[in-house]
Amino acid sequence: MEILNIEDLVVDYEVQEGILRSVNHVFLKVRKGEFMAIIGESGCGKTTIVQAIFNVMPSNGYIRQGRILFNGTDILSLDPESQRRIRWEKIAAVFQAAQSSLNPVLKIKDQVIDTVLDHRQMPRVEIFERAGKLLKVVGLEPDRVMNSYPHELSGGMRQRVVIAMALLLDPELLILDEPTTALDLITQAQLIETLQHLHEDLSITMLMVTHDVSNVAKVADRVAVMYAAQIVEVGSVESIFYNPCHPYTIGLINAIPSVVGDLSAKKPIPGTPPSLINPPVGCRFHPRCPYASRLCREKAPELIDMEPDHIVACHHRLDVKRLQHEVI
Amino acid sequence: MLIKKILISVFTIFAAMSLTFVLVRNMPGDIIYSMALDKASTEGIPFDVAYEEIKGMYGVGADDPLYVQYFRYVANIFRGNLGDSVQYQIPVIRIMFSALPWTLLVLSISIVLSFVVGAIIGTLAAWKRKTLLESFVTAYASITDATPDYLTAVILLIIFAVNLRLFPLKGAYNVDVTPGFNLKFIISVLYHAFLPIMAYTIENVGGWMLMMKASATSVLGEDYITAAQMRGLRERRIAISYLGKNAILPPFTRLAIAIGGMLGGSALIESVFAYPGIGFFFGKAVALRDYPLMQGLFLLTTVGVIVANLLADLLYSRLDPRVKVGE
Numbered sequence: 001m002e003i004l005n006i007e008d009l010v011v012d013y014e015v016q017e018g019i020l021r022s023v024n025h026v027f028l029k030v031r032k033g034e035f036m037a038i039i040g041e042s043g044c045g046k047t048t049i050v051q052a053i054f055n056v057m058p059s060n061g062y063i064r065q066g067r068i069l070f071n072g073t074d075i076l077s078l079d080p081e082s083q084r085r086i087r088w089e090k091i092a093a094v095f096q097a098a099q100s101s102l103n104p105v106l107k108i109k110d111q112v113i114d115t116v117l118d119h120r121q122m123p124r125v126e127i128f129e130r131a132g133k134l135l136k137v138v139g140l141e142p143d144r145v146m147n148s149y150p151h152e153l154s155g156g157m158r159q160r161v162v163i164a165m166a167l168l169l170d171p172e173l174l175i176l177d178e179p180t181t182a183l184d185l186i187t188q189a190q191l192i193e194t195l196q197h198l199h200e201d202l203s204i205t206m207l208m209v210t211h212d213v214s215n216v217a218k219v220a221d222r223v224a225v226m227y228a229a230q231i232v233e234v235g236s237v238e239s240i241f242y243n244p245c246h247p248y249t250i251g252l253i254n255a256i257p258s259v260v261g262d263l264s265a266k267k268p269i270p271g272t273p274p275s276l277i278n279p280p281v282g283c284r285f286h287p288r289c290p291y292a293s294r295l296c297r298e299k300a301p302e303l304i305d306m307e308p309d310h311i312v313a314c315h316h317r318l319d320v321k322r323l324q325h326e327v328i
Numbered sequence: 329m330l331i332k333k334i335l336i337s338v339f340t341i342f343a344a345m346s347l348t349f350v351l352v353r354n355m356p357g358d359i360i361y362s363m364a365l366d367k368a369s370t371e372g373i374p375f376d377v378a379y380e381e382i383k384g385m386y387g388v389g390a391d392d393p394l395y396v397q398y399f400r401y402v403a404n405i406f407r408g409n410l411g412d413s414v415q416y417q418i419p420v421i422r423i424m425f426s427a428l429p430w431t432l433l434v435l436s437i438s439i440v441l442s443f444v445v446g447a448i449i450g451t452l453a454a455w456k457r458k459t460l461l462e463s464f465v466t467a468y469a470s471i472t473d474a475t476p477d478y479l480t481a482v483i484l485l486i487i488f489a490v491n492l493r494l495f496p497l498k499g500a501y502n503v504d505v506t507p508g509f510n511l512k513f514i515i516s517v518l519y520h521a522f523l524p525i526m527a528y529t530i531e532n533v534g535g536w537m538l539m540m541k542a543s544a545t546s547v548l549g550e551d552y553i554t555a556a557q558m559r560g561l562r563e564r565r566i567a568i569s570y571l572g573k574n575a576i577l578p579p580f581t582r583l584a585i586a587i588g589g590m591l592g593g594s595a596l597i598e599s600v601f602a603y604p605g606i607g608f609f610f611g612k613a614v615a616l617r618d619y620p621l622m623q624g625l626f627l628l629t630t631v632g633v634i635v636a637n638l639l640a641d642l643l644y645s646r647l648d649p650r651v652k653v654g655e
Binding site for chain 1: 457458550551552554555556557558559560561562565569570573574647648649650
C-alpha cells in the first residue's frame with residue numbers, strides 16, 4: 001500500500017537564463033512503513049520534490065503538472081487550509097540546513113508551542129510533556145534545550161531539536177532532506193542511528209533525500225536514483241547496490257571512497273551534470289556514459305522493469321548488467 | 329562594557345559640542361554688521377556706536393579670541409547656562425523648555441505612528457509579494473521621498489486649513505482656552521497638532537515602509553520561514569512572529585536615531601504651521617544668526633541622538649537574543 005504516490009510531477013524555476021525544469025515527469029511511490037531514499041548529485045531536483053510535496057515553492061518556482069497523492073488524496077488539489085493541516089500533522093520534514101530552520105528570536109519552547117497550537121488544542125503542560133519525551137528520544141536534555149535560543153545550541157543539537165519537532169504531531173510520513181549535511185562524522189553516525197531507531201520503534205514511513213550514498217546503504221529499504229531532474233532507477237537497496245543496471249547508479253556507487261582498499265580505485269563519473277535549462281536530447285546521461293550509442297543520443301529511455309521491484313531507464317540496461325557482472 | 333559605551337557617548341557629545349561651536353561661529357554673514365547698519369539708520373546714531381551696542385547685546389565678547397569664547401561657552405554649559413537669545417532677550421534654556429513639549433508631542437506621535445504603520449505595511453508588502461500593495465509601497469515612497477516636507481505641509485495647510493477650514497492655520501492651542509490640565513485645552517492642543525502630525529507622518533511613513541519591506545524581503549529568503557510554512561503554521565503567525573519579529577531588527581536601530589533626532593524638531597514643518605516647537609525656533613535662530621540659541625538647540629539635538637543610540641543598544645539586546653549588551 002502506498003502512502004505517497006507522486007504522479008508525473010513537473011516543476012519549473014523561472015531563472016534569468018530561462019526556464020529551469022528541476023523535476024521532469026517524475027513518478028515515485030513510497031510504501032507505508034518503508035524507509036525510502038532518493039539519491040543523486042546536488043542540483044538534480046531532489047529537494048524540489050520535497051518542496052513540491054509541501055507545496056512550499058520559492059517565489060520563482062512553479063508546479064506545472066502532476067499529482068501528489070497522500071493516502072490516495074491529491075494534496076495539490078486541496079484548499080490552502082487543508083494543505084496546511086496535512087503539513088506536520090501527516091507529513092513532517094527535517095530539512096536541508098536544519099541548523100537554520102529555527103527562528104533565531106524565539107526560544108525552542110515557543111517554537112514548539114507555536115507548532116502544536118496551530119494544529120491542535122492542547123494544554124501547555126501536555127505540550128511540554130510530549131516535547132520533553134521526544135527530546136529525550138533524540139538524546140537531548142529537555143529542560144535545558146526548551147529554554148534555549150537556537151544560537152545557544154550546537155549544530156548537532158539543533159538538528160536533533162528539528163527531528164524532535166518533526167515528531168510532535170505523530171506524522172505518518174517523515175521526510176529527511178540531507179539530514180546529515182553540515183554535521184561532523186561522529187554526529188552524522190549518531191544521527192543516522194537515531195533515525196533508524198525512530199523508524200523501527202515508531203514505525204514511521206521515512207523518505208530520505210541525500211547525496212550521501214553510504215548512509216543510504218545503511219538505512220534504506222528502497223532506493224530511487226535521480227539524475228538531471230529525472231528518476232533513472234528504482235529498486236530495493238540490495239538490487240541497487242549489488243545489481244545496479246543504470247550506468248549512472250554504477251558511477252555513484254563506485255565513487256564512494258572505501259575505508260579499506262586503495263583510494264585510487266575510486267572512480268569519479270567523468271564530466272559534469274548537464275544544465276537543466278538546456279538538457280541533452282535523448283538520454284540525459286549520454287554525454288557522460290561509456291555505453292552511449294546513437295539511440296541514446298536520439299531517444300530518451302523509459303523506466304522498464306528489470307526484475308520484480310526494480311525498474312531502470314537505460315537503452316543498454318542488459319549490456320550494462322552483463323558487463324557489470326563480468327567486472328565483478 | 330556598558331561603562332565604555334557611556335564614556336564614548338560622553339566624549340561624542342563633547343566633540344560635537346566643540347565642532348558646533350566652531351561651525352556656528354564661522355557661518356557666513358556678519359549679523360552684527362547688518363544689524364548695526366539697521367540700527368544706525370533707524371535711530372540716527374553713528375554707525376560705530378550702533379555697532380558697539382549691538383555687539384554688547386549679542387554678548388559674544390566678540391573682541392576676545394575664539395578659544396577664550398569657547399572656554400567661556402563650555403564653562404557656562406556646565407553651569408547650566410546656555411546664554412541669552414539675542415532676538416528674544418531671554419535665556420536659551422527657557423526657550424528650550426517652552427518649545428520642547430510641543431515638539432515632543434507632535435514628533436513622538438508622528439514617529440510612533442509612521443513607524444508602526446510603515447512596519448505593518450512594509451511586512452505585508454513583502455509577505456504578499458507581487459501584489460498591488462507592493463507597487464503601492466514603492467510608488468508612495470518614491471513620491472513622498474521626492475516631495476520636500478514643507479511642501480507636504482503647505483499642501484495640507486492650503487487644503488484643510490485655508491480652503492476646508494477644518495483645522496487651524498497656526499499655533500499650538502487656541503488663545504481663548506486657559507493652558508492647564510483641562511479637557512478644553514487638551515482638545516485644542518490635539519486639534520492644533522493634527523496637521524503637523526499628518527505632515528510629518530505622510531512624509532516619513534514611506535521610508536519606514538521601504539526599509540521594512542527590504543528587511544522583510546531578505547528575511548523571507550531565510551530557511552526558518554520556509555520551515556515555518558512546512559510546519560503548517562498559520563499565515564498570521566508566520567507573518568508576525570517569524571517574519572515581522574526578525575525583520576524589525578534593522579529598522580529598529582534607525583527608529584532610535586529618529587527618536588533622538590526628534591529633539592531637534594522639524595524646522596520646516598513647524599515653521600509652516602507656526603507651531604512653537606524646537607524646529608520653529610531653530611528656523612528663527614538660523615535666520616537671524618542667533619548664535620546662543622543655535623548652539624543651544626544643536627547641543628540639544630546632539631545629546632538627543634547620542635542618548636537615543638545608547639538606549640537603542642541596550643534595547644536591541646532584548647529584541648535580538650543573539651546580541652549581548654555592549655557588543
